[in-house]
Amino acid sequence: MPADPRPAGRSHRGTTGVSTAFGTFGELLQGVLPGTDGDFLVTLPIARWTVATFRTDPESTTVRVVPAHKRKAARLISMMMEELPVPLGGFLTLDSALPEGKGLASSSADLVATARAAGNALGILMPPHRIESYLSRIEPTDGVLYDSIVAYDHRRVRLREALGSLPSMTVVGIDEGGIVDTVEFNRIPKPFTTAEHREYARLLDRLTAAVRDGDLPEVGAVATRSAEMNQALRPKRTLERMISICEEAGGLGVVAAHSGTSLGILIDNADPDRPRKIVRTVQACSALAGNVTTYRTLSFGPDR
Numbered sequence: 001m002p003a004d005p006r007p008a009g010r011s012h013r014g015t016t017g018v019s020t021a022f023g024t025f026g027e028l029l030q031g032v033l034p035g036t037d038g039d040f041l042v043t044l045p046i047a048r049w050t051v052a053t054f055r056t057d058p059e060s061t062t063v064r065v066v067p068a069h070k071r072k073a074a075r076l077i078s079m080m081m082e083e084l085p086v087p088l089g090g091f092l093t094l095d096s097a098l099p100e101g102k103g104l105a106s107s108s109a110d111l112v113a114t115a116r117a118a119g120n121a122l123g124i125l126m127p128p129h130r131i132e133s134y135l136s137r138i139e140p141t142d143g144v145l146y147d148s149i150v151a152y153d154h155r156r157v158r159l160r161e162a163l164g165s166l167p168s169m170t171v172v173g174i175d176e177g178g179i180v181d182t183v184e185f186n187r188i189p190k191p192f193t194t195a196e197h198r199e200y201a202r203l204l205d206r207l208t209a210a211v212r213d214g215d216l217p218e219v220g221a222v223a224t225r226s227a228e229m230n231q232a233l234r235p236k237r238t239l240e241r242m243i244s245i246c247e248e249a250g251g252l253g254v255v256a257a258h259s260g261t262s263l264g265i266l267i268d269n270a271d272p273d274r275p276r277k278i279v280r281t282v283q284a285c286s287a288l289a290g291n292v293t294t295y296r297t298l299s300f301g302p303d304r
Contacts, residue, residue: 014055014057015055015056016054016055016056017053017055017116017117017119017120018052018054019052019113019116019119019120020051020052020116021050021108021109021110021112021113021116022045022046022144022298023045023050023098023104024043024046024104024105024142025044025046025171025173025262025295025297026103026104026255026257026260026263026264027041027042027043027044027142027226027255027257027258028042028044028219028222028226028255029041029042029200029203029204029207029222029223029226030042030226030230031192031196031197031203031229032190032192032196032197032200033200033201033204034194034201037153037156038200039153039154040153040154040200040204041151041152041258042149042150042151042152042207043105043144043149043150043152044223044255044297045144045149045300046104046171046298047296047297047298048097048098049096049097049113050095050097050109050110050112050113051095051096051113052092052094052110052117053092053093054091054092054114054118054121055121056088056121056122057088057090057091058088058089060090061081061089063077063081063090063091063092064089064092065077065092065093065094066092066093066094070092070110072107072111072138072139073092073094073111073114075138076114076115076118076135076138077092077118079134079137080115080119080122080134090121092118094113094114096110099175101179101180101181101260102175102180102260102262103180103256103257103258103262104257104262105142105144107139107182108135108142108144109144111134111138111139111141112131115130115131115134115135128145128146128159132157132158135157136157139182140154140157141154142154146162148162148164148300149164149165149166149211151163151204151208163207163211163212164212164300165300165301166219167216167268167269168269168270168297168299169266169267169268169296169297170266170294170295170297171255171266171267171295171297172251172264172265172267172278172281172285173262173263173264173292173294173295174238174242174262174263174264174288174289174291174292174293175262175289175291175293176236176237176238176263176289178261179261180259185234185259188233190233191232192233196229203222203225203226206218206222207222210222216252216268219252219253220246220251220253220254220266221253222253223254223266224243226256226258227239227258227263233258234258234259236263238288238289239254239256241288242254242265242285245281245285245288246266248280249265249267249280250277251266252265252266252267252268253265253266264295265281265285278294
């Protein structure tokens with residue numbers, strides 16, 4: 001059991017903690033690298049968040065969660081409470097702008113926001129490695145703990161590399177419908193060949209350099225290729241048409257929720273032709289899927 005990191009004498013009578021975690025629009029890249037620990041993804045943070053609020057209840061040992069179906073968050077809170085020297089209950093509320101089961105990291109955002117909010121209420125420091133120690137016992141996780149685009153081992157729940165930040169983009173997204181269970185998806189054997197493992201390694205090298213250089217066309221090209229390769233694992237019926245729409249509108253590329261139901265077209269927010277491109281893309285996507293949502297990608301650091 002980890003040592004209690006709280007300040008001595010800290011009282012939890014009615015203390016409240018609030019925190020957030022952002023989601024991602026699928027992944028810029030996801031696949032399997034050569035080697036035994038090859039599973040990885042590269043995040044695409046978006047400006048949509050889960051807000052978690054946790055209030056302690058010293059008169060109870062029960063944790064109540066709203067919405068009630070957020071069972072993974074309830075499990076995380078229970079794990080944290082079990083490590084306290086004195087039994088303690090509480091009340092957790094989650095307010096999320098991220099749809100569930102679509103590949104936008106809603107579950108990961110719920111859990112990270114929950115851990116941070118409970119840590120704030122309890123006076124417990126919650127650095128990424130501590131949060132990861134909890135999440136690794138619950139489910140595969142996106143790298144939304146880090147204020148960066150990251151290469152992340154989602155199955156082992158550990159950081160591979162922080163790649164940096166990119167200038168802001170718009171994602172014009174569609175939803176093909178249905179819901180994907182991330183835990184079940186990650187149990188599916190990956191069908192990729194040795195040659196494809198090597199291609200994923202080259203794509204990761206390209207993407208790492210593109211993020212470093214702020215090269216958005218290259219980012220879009222890598223994202224599109226990753227979406228194409230993922231067709232062997234979880235095919236998207238509209239991918240070919242989305243690629244055509246992107247090319248016709250002058251977008252950067254197509255980004256996929258590899259373990260979800262969403263596809264999006266990337267558009268540079270600094271492009272002087274951005275308004276026209278967005279209108280054209282939204283119109284074409286609406287005709288294709290009947291639903292369109294736009295998102296803004298997050299940038300980090302003073303130079304972005």
